[in-house]
Amino acid sequence: AHIAEDNSDLLQHVKFQSSNFENILTWDSRLEDTSGMVYSIEYKMYGEAEWLAKEGCQRITQKSCDLTAETGNYMEFYYARVIAVSAGGRSATKMTDRFNPIRHTTIKPPEVTCIPKVRSIQMIVHPTPTPIHARDGHRLTLEDIYDLSYCLELHVNDTYQMHLGGKQREYEFFSLTPDTEFLGTITMDAHQLSKQSAPYVCRVKTLPDRTWT
Protein backbone atom coordinates (compact mmCIF):
# COMPACT_ATOMS: atom_id res chain seq x y z
CA ALA A 1 0.00 0.00 0.00
CA HIS A 2 1.18 3.45 -0.88
CA ILE A 3 1.78 5.44 2.33
CA ALA A 4 1.26 9.13 1.66
CA GLU A 5 4.39 11.11 2.46
CA ASP A 6 3.77 13.62 5.33
CA ASN A 7 5.26 16.90 4.12
CA SER A 8 3.26 19.13 6.42
CA ASP A 9 6.51 20.40 7.87
CA LEU A 10 7.19 22.23 4.60
CA LEU A 11 4.28 24.67 5.00
CA GLN A 12 2.25 26.25 7.81
CA HIS A 13 0.22 29.36 8.66
CA VAL A 14 -0.91 30.02 5.10
CA LYS A 15 -3.13 33.10 5.47
CA PHE A 16 -4.05 36.53 4.22
CA GLN A 17 -2.69 39.54 6.09
CA SER A 18 -4.95 42.43 5.10
CA SER A 19 -5.08 46.06 6.13
CA ASN A 20 -6.93 48.83 4.30
CA PHE A 21 -7.59 46.24 1.55
CA GLU A 22 -3.95 45.58 0.86
CA ASN A 23 -4.14 41.78 0.81
CA ILE A 24 -0.85 39.95 1.27
CA LEU A 25 -0.63 36.16 1.34
CA THR A 26 1.95 34.97 3.88
CA TRP A 27 3.16 31.57 5.09
CA ASP A 28 6.08 29.94 6.81
CA SER A 29 7.74 26.59 7.24
CA ARG A 30 8.60 24.42 10.22
CA LEU A 31 11.94 23.58 8.65
CA GLU A 32 14.99 25.32 10.07
CA ASP A 33 16.69 25.48 6.70
CA THR A 34 14.42 26.43 3.80
CA SER A 35 17.21 27.16 1.32
CA GLY A 36 16.42 25.63 -2.01
CA MET A 37 12.69 25.74 -1.26
CA VAL A 38 10.47 27.34 -3.93
CA TYR A 39 6.84 28.34 -3.66
CA SER A 40 4.11 28.80 -6.26
CA ILE A 41 0.85 30.65 -5.57
CA GLU A 42 -2.63 30.01 -6.91
CA TYR A 43 -5.93 31.73 -6.10
CA LYS A 44 -9.60 31.68 -7.02
CA MET A 45 -12.99 33.02 -6.08
CA TYR A 46 -15.04 30.73 -3.90
CA GLY A 47 -17.35 28.69 -6.16
CA GLU A 48 -14.99 28.76 -9.18
CA ALA A 49 -13.67 25.42 -10.45
CA GLU A 50 -10.25 26.58 -11.80
CA TRP A 51 -7.28 27.68 -9.70
CA LEU A 52 -5.44 30.59 -11.30
CA ALA A 53 -1.67 30.92 -11.11
CA LYS A 54 -0.51 34.24 -9.71
CA GLU A 55 1.95 35.81 -12.10
CA GLY A 56 5.09 36.93 -10.37
CA CYS A 57 4.67 34.42 -7.57
CA GLN A 58 5.71 31.23 -9.33
CA ARG A 59 8.74 29.34 -7.93
CA ILE A 60 9.59 32.22 -5.60
CA THR A 61 11.78 31.90 -2.53
CA GLN A 62 10.29 34.60 -0.28
CA LYS A 63 7.33 33.70 1.95
CA SER A 64 4.83 36.33 0.89
CA CYS A 65 2.91 37.35 -2.20
CA ASP A 66 0.79 40.44 -2.86
CA LEU A 67 -2.69 39.36 -4.04
CA THR A 68 -4.30 42.79 -3.69
CA ALA A 69 -5.15 43.10 -7.37
CA GLU A 70 -6.46 39.55 -7.59
CA THR A 71 -8.78 39.98 -4.61
CA GLY A 72 -10.09 43.39 -5.56
CA ASN A 73 -13.82 42.70 -5.29
CA TYR A 74 -14.06 43.42 -1.60
CA MET A 75 -17.51 41.84 -1.18
CA GLU A 76 -16.40 38.53 -2.69
CA PHE A 77 -14.99 35.37 -1.07
CA TYR A 78 -11.60 34.03 -2.10
CA TYR A 79 -9.20 31.17 -1.52
CA ALA A 80 -5.44 31.10 -2.14
CA ARG A 81 -3.04 28.21 -1.87
CA VAL A 82 0.73 27.71 -1.71
CA ILE A 83 2.54 24.83 -3.39
CA ALA A 84 5.95 24.31 -1.79
CA VAL A 85 8.67 22.21 -3.40
CA SER A 86 11.88 21.41 -1.54
CA ALA A 87 15.32 21.01 -3.09
CA GLY A 88 14.97 17.29 -2.61
CA GLY A 89 11.70 17.21 -4.54
CA ARG A 90 9.32 16.90 -1.61
CA SER A 91 6.19 19.00 -2.00
CA ALA A 92 3.20 20.19 -0.01
CA THR A 93 0.12 22.28 -0.75
CA LYS A 94 -1.82 24.33 1.77
CA MET A 95 -4.90 26.54 1.34
CA THR A 96 -6.04 29.65 3.22
CA ASP A 97 -9.31 29.96 5.10
CA ARG A 98 -12.11 31.52 3.05
CA PHE A 99 -11.14 35.20 2.73
CA ASN A 100 -13.68 38.03 2.52
CA PRO A 101 -11.83 41.35 2.19
CA ILE A 102 -14.55 43.63 3.56
CA ARG A 103 -14.73 41.63 6.75
CA HIS A 104 -11.14 40.51 7.18
CA THR A 105 -9.21 43.69 6.46
CA THR A 106 -8.06 45.65 9.47
CA ILE A 107 -8.47 49.41 9.33
CA LYS A 108 -5.36 51.49 9.89
CA PRO A 109 -5.49 54.72 11.91
CA PRO A 110 -7.07 57.65 10.00
CA GLU A 111 -4.99 60.55 8.67
CA VAL A 112 -5.78 63.58 10.86
CA THR A 113 -4.54 67.15 11.15
CA CYS A 114 -4.76 68.56 14.70
CA ILE A 115 -4.70 72.40 14.79
CA PRO A 116 -4.32 74.03 18.22
CA LYS A 117 -5.77 77.50 18.81
CA VAL A 118 -6.00 79.61 21.99
CA ARG A 119 -9.21 78.15 23.43
CA SER A 120 -9.93 75.32 21.03
CA ILE A 121 -8.41 72.49 19.02
CA GLN A 122 -9.56 71.78 15.46
CA MET A 123 -9.29 68.30 13.99
CA ILE A 124 -9.62 67.53 10.28
CA VAL A 125 -9.94 63.90 9.22
CA HIS A 126 -8.65 63.16 5.72
CA PRO A 127 -10.19 60.49 3.46
CA THR A 128 -8.26 57.19 3.44
CA PRO A 129 -7.50 55.89 -0.08
CA THR A 130 -7.48 52.12 -0.76
CA PRO A 131 -5.86 50.16 -3.60
CA ILE A 132 -9.34 49.35 -4.96
CA HIS A 133 -10.48 51.07 -8.13
CA ALA A 134 -14.08 51.74 -9.07
CA ARG A 135 -15.33 50.82 -12.55
CA ASP A 136 -14.60 54.33 -13.74
CA GLY A 137 -11.02 53.94 -12.59
CA HIS A 138 -11.00 56.29 -9.57
CA ARG A 139 -9.57 54.93 -6.34
CA LEU A 140 -12.08 54.12 -3.63
CA THR A 141 -11.63 55.46 -0.12
CA LEU A 142 -12.59 53.61 3.05
CA GLU A 143 -15.50 56.05 3.31
CA ASP A 144 -16.78 54.77 -0.06
CA ILE A 145 -16.70 51.17 1.16
CA TYR A 146 -17.86 51.29 4.73
CA ASP A 147 -20.61 53.27 6.44
CA LEU A 148 -17.94 54.95 8.54
CA SER A 149 -18.33 57.29 11.48
CA TYR A 150 -15.52 59.03 13.33
CA CYS A 151 -15.09 58.99 17.11
CA LEU A 152 -12.96 61.77 18.59
CA GLU A 153 -11.86 61.89 22.23
CA LEU A 154 -9.94 64.72 23.90
CA HIS A 155 -8.41 63.71 27.21
CA VAL A 156 -8.43 66.63 29.65
CA ASN A 157 -5.68 66.43 32.32
CA ASP A 158 -6.31 62.68 32.70
CA THR A 159 -9.54 63.22 34.60
CA TYR A 160 -12.22 63.38 31.95
CA GLN A 161 -12.78 63.25 28.22
CA MET A 162 -14.53 65.43 25.68
CA HIS A 163 -16.28 63.46 22.92
CA LEU A 164 -17.21 64.45 19.41
CA GLY A 165 -18.30 62.20 16.59
CA GLY A 166 -20.20 61.80 13.37
CA LYS A 167 -19.68 61.42 9.64
CA GLN A 168 -18.41 64.88 8.79
CA ARG A 169 -14.66 65.48 8.49
CA GLU A 170 -14.12 68.65 10.51
CA TYR A 171 -14.48 68.93 14.28
CA GLU A 172 -13.48 71.44 16.94
CA PHE A 173 -13.24 71.08 20.69
CA PHE A 174 -14.12 74.45 22.25
CA SER A 175 -13.80 76.26 25.64
CA LEU A 176 -10.35 74.89 26.45
CA THR A 177 -7.78 76.40 28.77
CA PRO A 178 -5.02 78.31 26.90
CA ASP A 179 -1.40 77.12 26.96
CA THR A 180 -2.39 73.60 28.06
CA GLU A 181 -1.49 70.20 26.66
CA PHE A 182 -4.22 67.82 25.50
CA LEU A 183 -4.20 64.27 24.15
CA GLY A 184 -6.52 63.55 21.21
CA THR A 185 -7.46 60.09 19.88
CA ILE A 186 -9.43 59.63 16.67
CA THR A 187 -10.82 56.30 15.43
CA MET A 188 -12.96 55.21 12.50
CA ASP A 189 -15.91 52.95 13.29
CA ALA A 190 -17.61 50.64 10.79
CA HIS A 191 -20.34 50.00 13.30
CA GLN A 192 -22.31 47.48 11.26
CA LEU A 193 -19.37 45.13 10.92
CA SER A 194 -18.13 45.52 14.51
CA LYS A 195 -14.93 46.97 13.03
CA GLN A 196 -12.94 49.84 14.41
CA SER A 197 -9.61 51.29 13.28
CA ALA A 198 -6.58 51.62 15.46
CA PRO A 199 -6.53 55.16 16.95
CA TYR A 200 -4.69 58.13 15.51
CA VAL A 201 -3.15 59.95 18.45
CA CYS A 202 -2.14 63.60 18.57
CA ARG A 203 -0.70 65.47 21.53
CA VAL A 204 -1.20 69.23 21.17
CA LYS A 205 -0.87 72.33 23.30
CA THR A 206 -3.34 75.24 23.08
CA LEU A 207 -1.73 78.60 22.31
CA PRO A 208 -0.98 81.10 25.06
CA ASP A 209 -3.66 83.79 25.51
CA ARG A 210 -1.92 87.11 24.68
CA THR A 211 -5.13 89.15 24.83
CA TRP A 212 -4.16 91.08 27.99
CA THR A 213 -0.40 91.35 27.53
Added chain:
Amino acid sequence: GQEFRFGPCQVKGVMLRELQEAFWAVKDTVQAQDNITSVRLLQQEVLQNVSDAESCYLIYAMLKFYLNTVFKNYHNRTVEFRIMKSSSSLANNFIVIMSQLQPSQEDEMLSISESAHRRFLLFRGAFRQLDIEAALIKAFGELDILLAWMEKFYQ
Protein backbone atom coordinates in the same frame (compact mmCIF):
# COMPACT_ATOMS: atom_id res chain seq x y z
CA GLY B 1 -33.32 50.77 17.89
CA GLN B 2 -32.31 49.24 14.59
CA GLU B 3 -34.49 47.03 12.40
CA PHE B 4 -34.68 45.08 9.15
CA ARG B 5 -36.76 46.43 6.26
CA PHE B 6 -37.23 43.69 3.64
CA GLY B 7 -39.40 45.79 1.39
CA PRO B 8 -42.75 46.07 3.16
CA CYS B 9 -41.70 43.56 5.84
CA GLN B 10 -40.35 45.19 8.99
CA VAL B 11 -38.46 43.20 11.66
CA LYS B 12 -37.50 44.51 15.10
CA GLY B 13 -35.71 42.99 18.08
CA VAL B 14 -32.73 41.47 16.30
CA MET B 15 -29.20 42.84 16.64
CA LEU B 16 -27.46 42.02 13.33
CA ARG B 17 -24.15 42.45 15.08
CA GLU B 18 -25.01 39.63 17.51
CA LEU B 19 -25.71 37.33 14.57
CA GLN B 20 -22.47 38.21 12.83
CA GLU B 21 -20.46 37.75 15.99
CA ALA B 22 -22.18 34.39 16.67
CA PHE B 23 -21.16 33.16 13.20
CA TRP B 24 -17.69 34.70 13.23
CA ALA B 25 -16.90 32.85 16.44
CA VAL B 26 -17.06 29.53 14.52
CA LYS B 27 -16.54 30.61 10.89
CA ASP B 28 -13.05 29.20 10.34
CA THR B 29 -13.88 25.93 12.10
CA VAL B 30 -17.03 25.39 10.06
CA GLN B 31 -15.66 26.56 6.70
CA ALA B 32 -12.54 24.40 7.14
CA GLN B 33 -14.84 21.36 7.11
CA ASP B 34 -16.07 22.39 3.64
CA ASN B 35 -13.40 21.30 1.16
CA ILE B 36 -15.55 21.67 -1.98
CA THR B 37 -14.26 25.13 -2.86
CA SER B 38 -15.56 24.87 -6.42
CA VAL B 39 -19.24 24.91 -5.42
CA ARG B 40 -21.11 27.84 -3.91
CA LEU B 41 -24.77 27.46 -2.92
CA LEU B 42 -25.52 31.18 -2.51
CA GLN B 43 -24.28 32.06 -5.97
CA GLN B 44 -24.53 35.60 -7.28
CA GLU B 45 -27.67 34.73 -9.30
CA VAL B 46 -29.45 33.97 -6.00
CA LEU B 47 -28.71 37.18 -4.12
CA GLN B 48 -27.65 39.82 -6.62
CA ASN B 49 -30.03 42.63 -7.66
CA VAL B 50 -32.88 41.45 -5.44
CA SER B 51 -35.56 44.15 -5.42
CA ASP B 52 -37.01 45.38 -2.16
CA ALA B 53 -40.35 43.87 -3.03
CA GLU B 54 -38.75 40.49 -3.73
CA SER B 55 -36.59 40.52 -0.61
CA CYS B 56 -39.36 39.62 1.85
CA TYR B 57 -40.31 36.50 -0.15
CA LEU B 58 -36.69 35.45 -0.56
CA ILE B 59 -35.63 35.91 3.06
CA TYR B 60 -38.76 34.05 4.21
CA ALA B 61 -37.94 31.07 1.98
CA MET B 62 -34.24 31.10 2.94
CA LEU B 63 -34.81 31.28 6.71
CA LYS B 64 -37.51 28.62 6.57
CA PHE B 65 -35.06 26.32 4.76
CA TYR B 66 -32.27 27.04 7.21
CA LEU B 67 -34.54 26.40 10.21
CA ASN B 68 -36.22 23.27 8.83
CA THR B 69 -33.25 21.68 7.12
CA VAL B 70 -29.85 23.15 7.86
CA PHE B 71 -29.87 23.94 11.57
CA LYS B 72 -32.02 20.95 12.44
CA ASN B 73 -29.73 18.43 10.83
CA TYR B 74 -26.54 20.32 11.53
CA HIS B 75 -27.49 20.48 15.25
CA ASN B 76 -27.57 16.67 15.32
CA ARG B 77 -24.13 16.40 13.82
CA THR B 78 -22.20 18.80 15.95
CA VAL B 79 -21.15 18.09 19.49
CA GLU B 80 -18.57 20.81 19.52
CA PHE B 81 -19.91 23.14 22.18
CA ARG B 82 -18.93 26.44 20.50
CA ILE B 83 -20.71 25.48 17.30
CA MET B 84 -23.83 24.36 19.20
CA LYS B 85 -23.93 27.69 21.00
CA SER B 86 -23.47 29.77 17.83
CA SER B 87 -25.91 27.63 15.90
CA SER B 88 -28.50 28.06 18.65
CA SER B 89 -28.04 31.82 18.76
CA LEU B 90 -28.42 32.10 14.99
CA ALA B 91 -31.40 29.76 14.84
CA ASN B 92 -33.27 31.51 17.64
CA ASN B 93 -32.70 34.92 16.08
CA PHE B 94 -33.94 33.53 12.75
CA ILE B 95 -37.07 32.44 14.65
CA VAL B 96 -37.55 36.07 15.79
CA ILE B 97 -37.18 37.30 12.19
CA MET B 98 -39.51 34.63 10.76
CA SER B 99 -42.19 35.41 13.32
CA GLN B 100 -42.42 39.00 12.01
CA LEU B 101 -42.21 38.32 8.26
CA GLN B 102 -45.59 38.42 6.51
CA PRO B 103 -45.00 38.31 2.76
CA SER B 104 -48.05 39.58 0.94
CA GLN B 105 -50.20 36.92 -0.74
CA GLU B 106 -51.99 39.32 -3.04
CA ASP B 107 -52.33 38.43 -6.73
CA GLU B 108 -50.51 41.45 -8.08
CA MET B 109 -47.45 40.32 -6.18
CA LEU B 110 -47.48 36.89 -7.87
CA SER B 111 -44.78 37.62 -10.45
CA ILE B 112 -42.50 39.07 -7.78
CA SER B 113 -42.96 36.13 -5.43
CA GLU B 114 -42.31 33.75 -8.32
CA SER B 115 -39.09 35.56 -9.16
CA ALA B 116 -37.98 35.19 -5.54
CA HIS B 117 -39.00 31.54 -5.62
CA ARG B 118 -36.83 30.91 -8.70
CA ARG B 119 -33.85 32.38 -6.86
CA PHE B 120 -34.56 30.11 -3.90
CA LEU B 121 -34.89 27.06 -6.16
CA LEU B 122 -31.43 27.84 -7.59
CA PHE B 123 -30.03 27.68 -4.07
CA ARG B 124 -31.95 24.57 -3.08
CA GLY B 125 -31.08 22.87 -6.35
CA ALA B 126 -27.36 23.36 -5.71
CA PHE B 127 -27.90 22.09 -2.15
CA ARG B 128 -29.58 18.92 -3.37
CA GLN B 129 -26.82 18.16 -5.84
CA LEU B 130 -24.41 17.55 -3.00
CA ASP B 131 -24.22 14.68 -0.54
CA ILE B 132 -26.30 15.68 2.48
CA GLU B 133 -23.32 15.89 4.84
CA ALA B 134 -21.36 18.15 2.51
CA ALA B 135 -24.45 20.23 1.74
CA LEU B 136 -25.21 20.89 5.42
CA ILE B 137 -21.64 21.93 6.15
CA LYS B 138 -21.53 24.15 3.06
CA ALA B 139 -24.89 25.80 3.80
CA PHE B 140 -23.92 26.49 7.41
CA GLY B 141 -20.54 27.79 6.26
CA GLU B 142 -22.21 30.21 3.83
CA LEU B 143 -24.17 32.00 6.56
CA ASP B 144 -21.71 34.89 6.29
CA ILE B 145 -22.82 35.35 2.68
CA LEU B 146 -26.49 35.33 3.76
CA LEU B 147 -25.83 37.71 6.67
CA ALA B 148 -23.87 40.08 4.40
CA TRP B 149 -26.88 40.20 2.05
CA MET B 150 -29.32 40.73 4.97
CA GLU B 151 -27.18 43.65 6.12
CA LYS B 152 -28.29 45.68 3.10
CA PHE B 153 -31.80 45.71 4.57
CA TYR B 154 -30.73 46.67 8.11
CA GLN B 155 -31.33 50.25 9.16
Added chain:
Amino acid sequence: AGALAAPQNLSVHSTNLKHLLRWSPVVVPGGTVSYSVEYQGEYESLYASHIWIPSSRCSPAVGPECDVTDDITANVQYNLRVRATLGSQTSAWSTLEHPFHRNSTILTPPGLDVTKDGFHLVIELEDLGPQFEFLVFYWRRESGAKEQVKTVRRGGIPVHLETMEPGAPYCVKAQTFAKAIGRHSAFSQADCVEVQGEALPLAL
Protein backbone atom coordinates in the same frame (compact mmCIF):
# COMPACT_ATOMS: atom_id res chain seq x y z
CA ALA C 1 -27.90 5.95 49.85
CA GLY C 2 -31.05 7.00 48.04
CA ALA C 3 -31.02 8.73 44.63
CA LEU C 4 -29.51 12.20 44.72
CA ALA C 5 -32.24 14.82 45.12
CA ALA C 6 -32.87 17.14 42.20
CA PRO C 7 -32.45 20.90 42.78
CA GLN C 8 -35.68 22.75 43.64
CA ASN C 9 -37.16 26.26 43.47
CA LEU C 10 -35.52 27.35 40.22
CA SER C 11 -35.94 31.06 39.43
CA VAL C 12 -34.29 33.68 37.21
CA HIS C 13 -33.30 37.07 38.57
CA SER C 14 -32.62 39.47 35.69
CA THR C 15 -31.49 43.06 36.07
CA ASN C 16 -30.04 45.25 33.32
CA LEU C 17 -29.81 42.24 30.98
CA LYS C 18 -27.71 40.24 33.44
CA HIS C 19 -29.57 36.99 34.06
CA LEU C 20 -28.91 34.82 37.13
CA LEU C 21 -30.52 31.40 37.46
CA ARG C 22 -30.88 30.41 41.14
CA TRP C 23 -32.11 27.28 42.94
CA SER C 24 -32.20 25.75 46.42
CA PRO C 25 -28.94 23.92 47.14
CA VAL C 26 -28.95 20.13 47.43
CA VAL C 27 -27.38 19.35 50.81
CA VAL C 28 -25.54 16.04 51.40
CA PRO C 29 -23.70 15.90 54.72
CA GLY C 30 -20.00 15.46 54.14
CA GLY C 31 -20.39 15.68 50.37
CA THR C 32 -19.63 18.40 47.84
CA VAL C 33 -22.47 18.72 45.36
CA SER C 34 -21.92 20.40 42.00
CA TYR C 35 -24.50 21.32 39.37
CA SER C 36 -24.87 21.34 35.60
CA VAL C 37 -27.05 23.89 33.80
CA GLU C 38 -28.43 23.54 30.27
CA TYR C 39 -30.67 25.71 28.09
CA GLN C 40 -32.75 25.53 24.93
CA GLY C 41 -34.32 28.37 23.00
CA GLU C 42 -37.62 28.44 21.16
CA TYR C 43 -35.87 26.98 18.11
CA GLU C 44 -34.69 23.91 19.96
CA SER C 45 -38.00 23.36 21.70
CA LEU C 46 -39.90 23.67 18.39
CA TYR C 47 -37.54 21.92 15.95
CA ALA C 48 -35.22 19.71 18.04
CA SER C 49 -36.68 19.32 21.51
CA HIS C 50 -34.20 16.61 22.48
CA ILE C 51 -31.37 19.16 22.16
CA TRP C 52 -30.20 20.97 25.27
CA ILE C 53 -27.05 23.10 25.25
CA PRO C 54 -24.64 23.23 28.21
CA SER C 55 -24.47 26.70 29.76
CA SER C 56 -21.29 28.57 28.92
CA ARG C 57 -20.31 29.25 32.52
CA CYS C 58 -21.90 26.60 34.68
CA SER C 59 -21.13 23.16 33.49
CA PRO C 60 -20.27 22.51 36.23
CA ALA C 61 -21.35 25.14 38.76
CA VAL C 62 -20.24 24.91 42.39
CA GLY C 63 -22.88 27.06 44.11
CA PRO C 64 -26.67 27.22 43.64
CA GLU C 65 -26.45 30.02 41.06
CA CYS C 66 -25.53 30.40 37.41
CA ASP C 67 -24.98 33.48 35.23
CA VAL C 68 -26.76 32.56 32.00
CA THR C 69 -26.38 36.00 30.40
CA ASP C 70 -24.13 34.74 27.57
CA ASP C 71 -26.54 31.92 26.78
CA ILE C 72 -29.61 34.10 26.27
CA THR C 73 -28.78 35.71 22.92
CA ALA C 74 -32.16 36.14 21.21
CA ASN C 75 -35.55 37.65 22.00
CA VAL C 76 -37.30 34.28 22.39
CA GLN C 77 -38.44 32.11 25.31
CA TYR C 78 -35.68 30.00 26.87
CA ASN C 79 -36.09 26.80 28.88
CA LEU C 80 -33.47 26.24 31.58
CA ARG C 81 -32.73 23.11 33.60
CA VAL C 82 -30.33 22.06 36.40
CA ARG C 83 -29.23 18.79 37.87
CA ALA C 84 -26.97 17.92 40.82
CA THR C 85 -23.90 15.70 40.79
CA LEU C 86 -22.13 14.04 43.74
CA GLY C 87 -19.28 11.80 42.78
CA SER C 88 -20.74 9.28 40.35
CA GLN C 89 -24.32 10.09 41.28
CA THR C 90 -26.41 12.52 39.24
CA SER C 91 -29.91 13.70 40.07
CA ALA C 92 -32.86 14.08 37.73
CA TRP C 93 -33.14 17.35 35.83
CA SER C 94 -35.21 20.16 37.30
CA THR C 95 -36.64 22.53 34.68
CA LEU C 96 -37.59 26.18 35.22
CA GLU C 97 -41.33 26.27 35.59
CA HIS C 98 -41.93 29.20 33.24
CA PRO C 99 -39.64 29.85 30.26
CA PHE C 100 -37.53 33.01 30.53
CA HIS C 101 -37.56 35.90 28.03
CA ARG C 102 -34.92 38.63 28.38
CA ASN C 103 -37.56 41.24 27.68
CA SER C 104 -38.60 40.80 31.30
CA THR C 105 -35.31 42.12 32.65
CA ILE C 106 -35.56 44.93 35.21
CA LEU C 107 -33.97 48.14 33.97
CA THR C 108 -32.68 50.39 36.76
CA PRO C 109 -32.04 54.13 36.44
CA PRO C 110 -28.28 54.59 35.83
CA GLY C 111 -25.87 55.76 38.52
CA LEU C 112 -24.93 59.34 37.62
CA ASP C 113 -22.13 61.52 39.03
CA VAL C 114 -22.24 65.23 38.08
CA THR C 115 -19.15 67.41 38.67
CA LYS C 116 -17.49 70.47 37.17
CA ASP C 117 -13.98 71.42 36.08
CA GLY C 118 -13.74 75.16 35.62
CA PHE C 119 -16.63 76.01 33.29
CA HIS C 120 -16.94 72.38 32.10
CA LEU C 121 -19.95 70.32 33.21
CA VAL C 122 -18.65 66.74 33.56
CA ILE C 123 -20.70 63.56 34.13
CA GLU C 124 -19.84 59.95 34.77
CA LEU C 125 -22.40 57.22 34.19
CA GLU C 126 -22.47 53.71 35.60
CA ASP C 127 -20.71 51.17 33.35
CA LEU C 128 -23.37 48.65 32.26
CA GLY C 129 -21.45 47.09 29.40
CA PRO C 130 -21.82 47.23 25.60
CA GLN C 131 -25.51 46.29 25.64
CA PHE C 132 -26.44 49.77 26.87
CA GLU C 133 -26.43 53.39 25.71
CA PHE C 134 -27.44 56.38 27.81
CA LEU C 135 -29.76 59.29 27.06
CA VAL C 136 -28.62 62.31 29.06
CA PHE C 137 -30.99 65.29 29.49
CA TYR C 138 -29.61 68.59 30.83
CA TRP C 139 -30.90 72.10 31.24
CA ARG C 140 -30.01 75.47 32.74
CA ARG C 141 -32.32 76.02 35.67
CA GLU C 142 -33.84 79.36 34.78
CA SER C 143 -37.17 80.34 33.31
CA GLY C 144 -37.60 79.54 29.67
CA ALA C 145 -34.53 77.31 29.49
CA LYS C 146 -34.76 74.44 26.97
CA GLU C 147 -33.87 70.83 27.82
CA GLN C 148 -30.96 69.43 25.76
CA VAL C 149 -30.33 65.73 25.14
CA LYS C 150 -27.16 63.81 24.28
CA THR C 151 -26.49 60.10 23.67
CA VAL C 152 -23.53 58.71 25.60
CA ARG C 153 -22.34 55.43 24.11
CA ARG C 154 -20.68 53.94 27.21
CA GLY C 155 -20.38 54.48 30.93
CA GLY C 156 -17.48 54.20 33.29
CA ILE C 157 -15.54 57.27 32.08
CA PRO C 158 -16.02 60.93 33.01
CA VAL C 159 -17.25 62.86 29.98
CA HIS C 160 -17.64 66.58 29.26
CA LEU C 161 -21.30 67.38 28.67
CA GLU C 162 -21.45 71.15 28.29
CA THR C 163 -19.57 74.38 28.89
CA MET C 164 -21.44 76.34 31.56
CA GLU C 165 -21.97 80.04 31.99
CA PRO C 166 -22.14 81.57 35.45
CA GLY C 167 -25.42 82.78 36.92
CA ALA C 168 -27.65 79.70 37.08
CA PRO C 169 -27.27 76.02 38.02
CA TYR C 170 -27.15 73.32 35.39
CA CYS C 171 -29.18 70.13 36.05
CA VAL C 172 -28.70 66.66 34.59
CA LYS C 173 -30.73 63.41 34.53
CA ALA C 174 -30.20 60.21 32.55
CA GLN C 175 -31.87 56.96 31.49
CA THR C 176 -30.44 53.80 29.97
CA PHE C 177 -31.42 52.29 26.61
CA ALA C 178 -31.11 48.50 26.32
CA LYS C 179 -30.39 48.07 22.61
CA ALA C 180 -31.08 44.32 22.45
CA ILE C 181 -34.65 44.68 23.67
CA GLY C 182 -35.34 48.29 22.67
CA ARG C 183 -36.41 49.41 26.14
CA HIS C 184 -35.53 52.46 28.30
CA SER C 185 -35.05 52.58 32.07
CA ALA C 186 -36.69 55.15 34.32
CA PHE C 187 -34.80 58.43 34.81
CA SER C 188 -32.13 58.85 37.44
CA GLN C 189 -32.59 61.55 40.08
CA ALA C 190 -31.72 64.99 38.64
CA ASP C 191 -28.43 66.44 39.95
CA CYS C 192 -27.38 70.09 39.63
CA VAL C 193 -24.14 72.09 39.80
CA GLU C 194 -23.43 75.80 39.44
CA VAL C 195 -20.26 77.50 38.28
CA GLN C 196 -19.18 80.53 40.18
CA GLY C 197 -17.12 83.24 38.64
CA GLU C 198 -17.37 86.50 36.82
CA ALA C 199 -17.48 87.38 33.23
CA LEU C 200 -14.05 87.79 31.52
CA PRO C 201 -12.58 91.35 32.35
CA LEU C 202 -13.02 93.98 29.56
CA ALA C 203 -9.91 95.01 27.59
CA LEU C 204 -8.45 98.32 29.11
